[in-house]
Amino acid sequence: MQTNKILLAFLLIIFFVSCNKNDENDSTHSQEQHHTDCIKGDLDIVSSSNQILGEWKLLRSRIIWPEYKNWDFSDKNIIYNFKPNGILVVSESGGIGGFDKGEYNYVFEEDYLSGSPSPNESMIWLVKIMNSKWTYKSQGNLMVVGKSYVDGADLCFERKK
Numbered sequence: 001m002q003t004n005k006i007l008l009a010f011l012l013i014i015f016f017v018s019c020n021k022n023d024e025n026d027s028t029h030s031q032e033q034h035h036t037d038c039i040k041g042d043l044d045i046v047s048s049s050n051q052i053l054g055e056w057k058l059l060r061s062r063i064i065w066p067e068y069k070n071w072d073f074s075d076k077n078i079i080y081n082f083k084p085n086g087i088l089v090v091s092e093s094g095g096i097g098g099f100d101k102g103e104y105n106y107v108f109e110e111d112y113l114s115g116s117p118s119p120n121e122s123m124i125w126l127v128k129i130m131n132s133k134w135t136y137k138s139q140g141n142l143m144v145v146g147k148s149y150v151d152g153a154d155l156c157f158e159r160k161k
Helices: 002-036
Strands: 054-063 069-072 079-082 087-090 102-111 124-129 132-139 142-146 154-159
Touching: none
Parallel strands: none
Antiparallel strands: 054 069, 054 079, 054 154, 079 087, 087 102, 102 124, 124 132, 132 142, 142 154
């Protein structure tokens, strides 16, 4: 009987220690995820497709699957220049999940993320780069274009010009 009580006490201690450890990891992950999210609070309302035009400096990229990772590029000079003629010019290669140096066709417009309308889906603003859909959100001089809806990267930018 004494052995059973000791075994039960030992198992309870292991259970509580392991729960605390997981809670700490979850808490750290949450803080890291919150800290690295480029935009916090209310988003800008998109009033025109011209809103994306200009030079944007890549600050960081992040993925959330299969595990959370964040890469900081704020010390690099990776510029995405969205031109009015539908050409995106990327100044330097680099940026996990982004584009290599070069020119790419893009369209910034409202569309269905799924590609076809369904009764419960509304149109949202999307950046289509080489026919690949990226979600869009902005706040002041910050912008995020993302592929996290398909387990890809979200790219965080700051407006240059």
